[in-house]
Amino acid sequence: MPVSAGQDHNVVTVLHGGEHPPGLGSKAGDTHLRFASTENELAEALPGSDVLLTWDFTSDAVKQVWSSDLTRELRWVHTASAGVDRVAFPELLAAPVTLTNSRGVFDRPMAEFVLGAVIAFAKDTARSLTLQREHLWQHRETETVAGKVVTVVGSGPIGHAIAGLLTAVGMTVRLVGRRAADGVHAFDELPGLLPDSDYLVLAAPLTDATRGMVHTGTIALLPERARVINVGRGPLIVQDDLTEALRGGRLAGAALDVFEVEPLPADSPLWAMENVLISPHMSGDVVGWKDMLVELFVDNLVRYRDGDELRNVVDKERGYVSTSGGNQ
Structure with a gap:
């Protein structure tokens, strides 16, 4: 089933770890962006958000602050990485939220x-x-x-x-x-x-x-x-x-x-x-990779607003995207 924004919801919280996604503000249109770099800031930003972008995919902050009270209105979580192990914890996997990754960039x-x-x-x-x-x-x-x-x-x-x-x-x-x-x-x-x-x-x-x-x-x-x-x-x-x-x-x-x-x-x-x-976890990090990550997320954000199928939907039972590209 496609996941889409409600009429009154267009709020994206970005867990950025100190570095904002390049150009996201100008490319996200009228989306209301909230930025968080720490667990405390994330806990403050999540209530009322329907989308969470984990730009800092090395952080465990999402797992640390996750609760039904903070994430009641959350519908979609996107991670700016190919792997989802940082966000694939039991509470998120059991929640009624769609999880996507950045498959294809790396x-x-x-x-x-x-x-x-x-x-x-x-x-x-x-x-x-x-x-x-x-x-x-x-x-x-x-x-x-x-x-x-x-x-x-x-x-x-x-x-x-x-x-x-x-x-x-x-x-x-x-x-x-x-x-x-x-x-x-x-x-x-x-x-x-x-x-x-x-x-x-x-x-x-x-x-x-x-x-x-x-x-x-x-x-x-x-x-x-x-x-x-x-x-x-x-x-x-x-x-x-x-x-x-x-x-x-x-x-x-x-x-x-x-x-x-x-x-x-x-x-x-x-x-x-x-x-x-x-090498320090950099095998996929080439010049322009962060721009490509933003482009992928924004493309999915448009799909989300329009109620279309999102790209790179993670199979929560398998722990990876299981369609469009063969077995994993």
Whole structure:
């Protein structure tokens, strides 16, 4: 069923975390915008709001202040992220509100990030940079990416974009989703795909089924030459298990954009590992990404006012958008 604004309701509360969405005020028309950056401000702004935009998708403020008294008139919650784990808490999931995400904005940038990590590992880029800083000329042989086998967990738009780019450079890609479909392996087939995987790429949503999916047992199925790339969510990996495997030479390397705790603590041993590439949760953040997020939200806001179907409606039981783009 479409969700739409009532006659007297056109109030959007924006949880912004200190940085307002660029251009939202001019693009939202006659919408009344309320801005909040803290839990207290959010609690004050929510009563009477029918829409909540969680621009600061790293904040737990929505969960902390949620109550039926504050959210009685709320009809729609939108998060400026692809993942919804910050807002998919039981009280919101049980409430009669529609939840949407920003699926589609990050697909190509994240795919390029993964391709870049693969190339960096194959061409030993980190070592070259170290030798350059030391003014050392050290000839080495590197790997080719063509013919390497990649298992990508997450068969939504991001996973498909990753598969497209990696296939284009000659890699053999297997997509893994919640259930089997055309060109997609079911999640329970994953153990059988790991032993010949040169790369394991995680681009899955964080759900009860995927949380902690990479652990000592999973790693034991991978060959020692394998590298793990995580652009999904940090808790997809049991970080201590991965750290130990990397330290002991059980895996060849890892490129990690997300972590169990963010920012990654300064005393984490991952920082000092030469076979680890670390980035601060930025794989999808390219020039103009915030403008694209605003455009998506405003498009949905127009649909909401007109009583049309919203884009990117999250299936609350599955924890991700389950239509228009294949399995996840």
